Amino acid sequence: LAKTTQPVSMDSYEGQEVNITCSHNNIATNDYITWYQQFPSQGPRFIIQGYKTKVTNEVASLFIPADRKSSTLSLPRVSLSDTAVYYCLVAAGNKLTFGGGTRVLVKP
Amino acid sequence: KAGVTQTPRYLIKTRGQQVTLSCSPISGHRSVSWYQQTPGQGLQFLFEYFSETQRNKGNFPGRFSGRQFSNSRSEMNVSTLELGDSALYLCASSLGDRARSGNTIYFGEGSWLTVV
Numbered sequence: 001l002a003k004t005t006q007p008v009s010m011d012s013y014e015g016q017e018v019n020i021t022c023s024h025n026n027i028a029t030n031d032y033i034t035w036y037q038q039f040p041s042q043g044p045r046f047i048i049q050g051y052k053t054k055v056t057n058e059v060a061s062l063f064i065p066a067d068r069k070s071s072t073l074s075l076p077r078v079s080l081s082d083t084a085v086y087y088c089l090v091a092a093g094n095k096l097t098f099g100g101g102t103r104v105l106v107k108p
Numbered sequence: 109k110a111g112v113t114q115t116p117r118y119l120i121k122t123r124g125q126q127v128t129l130s131c132s133p134i135s136g137h138r139s140v141s142w143y144q145q146t147p148g149q150g151l152q153f154l155f156e157y158f159s160e161t162q163r164n165k166g167n168f169p170g171r172f173s174g175r176q177f178s179n180s181r182s183e184m185n186v187s188t189l190e191l192g193d194s195a196l197y198l199c200a201s202s203l204g205d206r207a208r209s210g211n212t213i214y215f216g217e218g219s220w221l222t223v224v
Contacts, residue, residue: 032210043112043198043215044151051210087151089213094164096141096213098151 004090006099013107018075020102022088025069033064033071034089037082038101044087048073078106110135112216114199120222126187129219133180133201139163140182141213142174145196154197157182158205189223196220 004024012018022033032051036044048055048062050071055062061074075082083106088099113132121127133140141156153166157176174184180201186193196218204211 034212036215041220043200043217046212046214049210049212096153098153100150 004088004097004099006086006088006102008100009103009105011105011107012078014079015077018078018082018104018106020073020075020086020088020104021070022073022090022099023070024088024090024092024097027068027090027092029068031068031090031092033062034091035060035062035073036087036089038085038087047086075104078104080106080108082106112199112201112214114197114216114219116219117217118220118222120224121189123189123191123223125189126185127189127221128183128185129197129199129221131182131184131199131201131216133182133199134214137201137203137214138180139202139205139211140176140180141200141202142182142184143198143200143215144168145198145218146194151198154184163205186221191223194221194223 004022006022034049035047037047038044048060050062052064063072085101085103087101090097115130139158142154144152155165155174156163160176171187176182198215198218200213200215202211202213
């Protein structure tokens with residue numbers, strides 16, 4: 001059973017890169033990790049998903065090291081509108097486990 | 109393409125009552141899952157349906173139940189409401205059988221339930 005942990009919060013400034021790490025254990029080689037962004041009073045919004053090495057899309061990158069004990073969401077050049085809570089989701093076997101969420105505050 | 113639609117968005121119920129929440133998945137998606145989100149417990153998995161069959165269930169009491177219809181729409185019901193059931197209830201859908209095998213889960217905006 002995957003237990004996932006994330007930092008509770010982190011601050012950043014506009015234009016900087018933000019990296020959020022999700023630590024998880026006991027996940028198989030084909031278990032997927034997904035990251036979501038959530039604004040107040042809204043549902044989580046899909047950001048990126050992967051299961052190995054590196055995945056990149058137009059808004060973020062996801063890095064998964066070979067030991068698969070963690071994954072890192074990278075948000076390049078954040079803006080004020082990226083202030084939100086970010087969740088990792090680990091799909092391990094029949095279990096879906098969310099991290100506790102990381103509250104990211106982007107300052108001007 | 110419309111996203112996951114949940115109704116109602118907000119509702120207030122009295123302790124002891126029951127409530128039914130509805131969810132329409134993204135067109136073509138056959139898997140629907142439900143989650144409870146509270147400030148103290150975070151996001152917790154309730155149950156998942158695929159092709160009208162419950163595939164998995166989280167650690168919630170039997171007062172929480174759900175079902176899926178042939179058109180993939182889903183409902184969840186909470187009976188004998190307690191104050192602690194106040195939460196944001198999120199529905200999500202995916203094309204195939206859940207997040208395994210890379211089926212991305214897409215969430216709706218949620219239904220805010222307040223129990224007084």
